[in-house]
Amino acid sequence: MSFRTRAVIGAMLVSTAMPAMVDARATKRAPATKAATGTNAEARAAKLVKAMTQAEKLQLVFSFFPPHATGKPGSPTDMIPSAGHTPPIPRLGIPTQRESDASLGVANQVEQRKGDVATALPAGLATAATFDPAFAYQGGAMIGSEARAKRFNILLSGGVNLTRDPWNGRNFEYLGEDPLLAGTMAGEAIRGVQSNHIVSTVKHFALNSQETGRMLLDARITPSALRESDLLAFQIAIERGRPGSVMCAYNKVNGDWACENAVLLTDILRKDWDYKGWVMSDWGGVHSTTKAAIAGLDQQSGKELDKQPYFAAPLAAAVADGSVPQARLDEMVTRILTGMIENGLLDHPMPETAQPIDYATHANVAQAAAEAGIVLLKNEKELLPLAKTAKRIVLIGGHADVGVLSGGGSSQVRSVGGAPVEIPLTSGAAASFARVTYHASSPLAAIRKLAPGAEISFVDGNDPVAAAAAAKSADLAIVFATQWQTEAQDAETLALPDNQDALITSVAAANAKTVVVLETGGPVLMPWIDRVDGVVQAWYPGQRGGEAIANILFGAVNPSGRLPITFPRSADQAPRPEPVGLSTLKTAADRVAAANSDGGKGAAPVSFPVEYQEGSDVGYRWYAAKKLTPLFPFGHGLSYTSFGYANLKVTGGQTLTISFDVTNKGARAGADVPQVYVARADGAPRLAAFQRVTLKPGETRHITLAAEPRILANWDDAGHQWHIAGGSYRVTLAQDASGTGGTTAQGTLTERRFGK
Template identity: 70%
Template sequence: MTKKVPAAWAVSSLLALCVAVPTLAQTPQTTPRARAEAIVARMTDDEKIALVHGLFPPMAAGKTANALIPSAGHIDGIPRLGVPIVRESDASLGVANQVEQRKGDVATALPSGLATAATFDPAIARAGGAMIGSEARAKRFNVLLAGGVNLTRDPWNGRNFEYLGEDPLLAGRLAGQHIAGVQSNRIVSTVKHFALNAQETGRMVADARIGEAALRMSDLLAFQIAIETGRPGSVMCAYNKVNGDWACENDFLLNRVLKRDWQYPGFVMSDWGGVHSTAKAANAGLDQQSGQELDKAIYFGAPLKAAVDSGAVPRARLDDMVARYLTGLIATGAYDAPMPARAQAIPYARNALVAQRTAEAGIVLLKNEGQILPLARTARRIVLIGGRADVGVLSGGGSSQVRSVGGAPIEIPLTSGAAMSFARYTYHASSPLKALRAALPRTTITFVDGTDVAAAAAAARGADLAIVFATQWTTEAQDVADLALPDQQDALIAAVAGAQRNTVAVLETGGPVTMPWLAQVPAVVQAWYPGQRGGEAIANLLTGKVNPSGRLPITFPVAASQAPRPAPVGLDLLTSIEAQAAANPANATAGALPSFPIDYVEGADVGYRWYEKMGRAPLFPFGHGLSYTDFAYRNMTVSGGKTLRVSFDVANTGKRSGADVPQIYVGRAGSGGPMRLAAFTRVTLKPGETRRVTLTAEPRILADYDTSLPGWRITGGAYRVALARDATDRTLVKTVTLDSATMRP
């Protein structure tokens, strides 16, 4: 039986809130925290209360004398003290404008988070963050709700595409760099959603259950690394419960882990609609109620003032809430860098190249049998089939949706479902068909929409090569029903492959899909949601202008049954309740959805670790990705003791320049546990070039979390170290001895 973290921890850890905390940054004059406390000391109680709850602009008309930009959030400033107005925007993949709240306002759309993760390149993650942060400032936003780092625990999660995969080291490092890039513009980035928001089905009522050690070694480690790397001004807590308490009033998560153990100095904001109480939430560590109109009450308005007056919430706690908010603004530079009075010009053409480079580095070549790719120059007739490849590339839905430069050639409002009010089925105007025609002007390239399978097969038969574009739309607030491609696209691919042996499948999906046709198709390209220059990126990769270098940040299962859970937990229950409510609306009770548990039986063994632990061979493993050139690893040496270092040569033995992603996996010899990704890098080499690389293992990956310390414990002894191309590669394995060690939580 999995040991559970206690559902509620003593409020005694509230004392940790009132002691001195370290700072996010320091000026020669004073620390951000000290400066914040000096400002708080000059405030009235009403001014303090005004800063700890924020408006949701679409529902807040007449609630402020200041202009409301249609967006995610707004908090008035205090002019007499120099406290700035805060305007917040959704922003994981660009400055969001989901259902065109701001008419005509466009922004640069990055590829999905999984595409960024697939680059295995912190520099690319940082560049993407810096780009969207610059656009946010130009649009007069100073807080971006970016920095999604929730680990992929289930392949059907509708929001997987926003995040950075299943491994805590990879996700934490890239999220941290993305945050740092955003904040380089002197605005605040969040890190979110803290914690265990691992599915969208019932996300407002689900209770995520897991033992403390397992949680610390997986999802919390990803957050910890992201916070250490990016130093975000704010943390956004999640909708769901964690071990019995709502994440936004969870003393264990907010007080014990975040503020005491990690000494986090910034502020905790709620997710929109994620607050359930006043005194409990404040005492548990929530600092600000966001989007107050989406909660049942303005818990941090008059009720909080009354709670402070009665002593239910200590006055020192209110002061700490406000000081943390100001610390986040001051330390990131947002406090002292006023927003422009009006929107500024944005170099969209330059920014589009950031999106394109991310897509090109993140697209994964899954299969290339017979080296069918890059496209043969002798192919004079190519047919593109399906996926609306004539007009654009697919985008994921929800709060991360960007209305991209160039417009949306396809935009279909939803008529039902949990995402109906804020998501649309949307394409970016970047046509793979147009891009391929431009890249191959001497080739006849035609398009067939694929709705008629027989016609598609006939078109493929009459061509030299067929490229089938298959899509799977996913969105926040809803999980996919299964991992099959929707709308009979599996049958379409199989029919085309049966008619044309030179068939390439290009997948634009929110995560893994099953591939019953894989044996028939010689080449498969995982393009994710490739962003506003996705058509150009796909064309460059297919034609060989760009050598594919992406690696899977998420395991692709053979079937959903291989994953720890074969379908969203609670889906049947919620579907039944919704059906009953629709059949008997007079008896339906608003907001009466029951809470239900999700037992994360895999514990810390998320993703590829689960497959190794259970002895299950995936369709494609974490870390997998092919290239148009070849790489060799040579002269591997490993040193141990206090620090694990691995040195080796990487050689490009092929005929093209390309990038490789060496990965280091480590496991304690004889433990029986799966090996863990402990280090990685991205190396770009010319043909014939060799480079010596040294990687240092992240010590917390080598350790286990020991709740009795409490802290991290490396057990001294022998460890197996694999220099690998993916999570299943054990071609080069050495053994090294490590010293015993302990580390703070």
């Protein structure tokens, strides 16, 4: 959801320890069936609904937004300042719904709960870059455990919107551009959250792919292309994670608002996917009563941010006059209760008081995820890892003396250790609910700890000439370059802000041994790339980011992250070179109104279309289809060792089974991510399988992977099913989407139609 208001003072809350670490193999999950737990949950929910009064039913279908509702007539008195609150029905054992944003940790964006901290994971892109579902599961389990003891039982997490544009302000929260990778990782994060007997959402359903004009835009795409891309990511996430709730998006999809879009909410989600939980709106995303209810919306969230409380008195009146059938209201309540019961909210009540946290253990989880997700983009002359015998090292820029950058918006975590840098915004769509915030994890301190015998200094980088002078007198220079991204507004350019390109160029000219560490929310342009020997993509690395970066630079940890998103060589390589709507939204006021939930209350500009011309060829598929060579391809990532593949064998039939040997050919232990891409002769490659594997020096592992059938198929809209065309397919086993280090074979598939 989105938090757009001023801070509200609340009580300090603390939390519990997380479950034990899990093995990656334990995270595999078959597509959901109508399991006994789900059937029992539905039956229990239906029985409860029969026992409810009409007033109690209506009570469950909307939630308060505490920062706006507290103290107002009729509002609950036990609200914790957070995202949402739905009062309990004690006589039936139905608990309070307490909701928190939680994409990267239990959020407390502008310190609405004074003194309340939580563990901050690295950005979603960093978790995706691990290519390991175990990290996603463990992060979700950690967040869920903290939330539960803080007495939150519904988390607004599970973001799985695909990256269609490199400048999207929320890319950092999400899980990249590939439906198989994003859906798998989101599903495991959801499953981890819900292991704590609380609900996770999956969001934002669907095509919330840019922040510019997000309250107005109409995302347009063909039904088949949507099924093969964004919806496939959601489908995989729902199958693996079985989230208790789905959150619909702000934007329109093919002409209808996502939160009153019958095709999305009823035809696909309910009928085709047999989803049993409930659909909640995004905060400020409701536009009607009757249309939304009939289309499939079950709960209005944070009703204070909509034009009116559509699911309060207006819904009661609509049910009374028959425009919304009583059976539909009962169904709405049944779905809410089903999601709650299936995830244990009724059988495992929240603690009455806040519980303690093992923050040290949780910090280790955050650091491990950051280390596994940091991507070594370039390493000429084997400059990295840095020798611990280096005598003089200078760190330049990025507030590397005190901390690491985090992304802004509803995912912002007030992390353990505080915020050494926090800069309020004075303008822009995010100004009311976001601050430029750093976590207190100093790369400078961490590097000094790893190299105690070296002279390590810091220069702020504001003056390129002074920075170059400092670099010239050092044995090597490390430039920390930052790009802050936030919900509600997109980057208007992919260039690094604040003259940082000139800074890097000056430092590289002064010292041939220059490394650039990027703390960014996604891809940036690198006009200096040929002038530096080392580039490390650290994303927003979370509350232990400084330690993680230092361990990668010095080789205490062998880098193993792989890009979950393509880095373009120039902005015009992407399907759209800038956010659609920048020209339509002519003034700053227009952009604020069109990005925030109050956009419809004033004279906001009219809706505008965003045509997704790339269809299902998202990200690396677009580059392959257009024969474009990016700066760094999807899946790219270097290591301090090397890996080789041999004995590739492909078996066809109903799907493709791929077996091969992977060998660590170097002198260091490390993790590789073999990636299997499949394509017809005239089509773009699609990631059909992957697996992260850790190997000792010289070790060989035999791997067998099965291709996801829906990746091999196309959606037949007329036949309303998946269709695999029979014939020969090119199978490439490689280290990235461009085929680096790869080997190719052919596989033959039998034509078949299946599923929905």
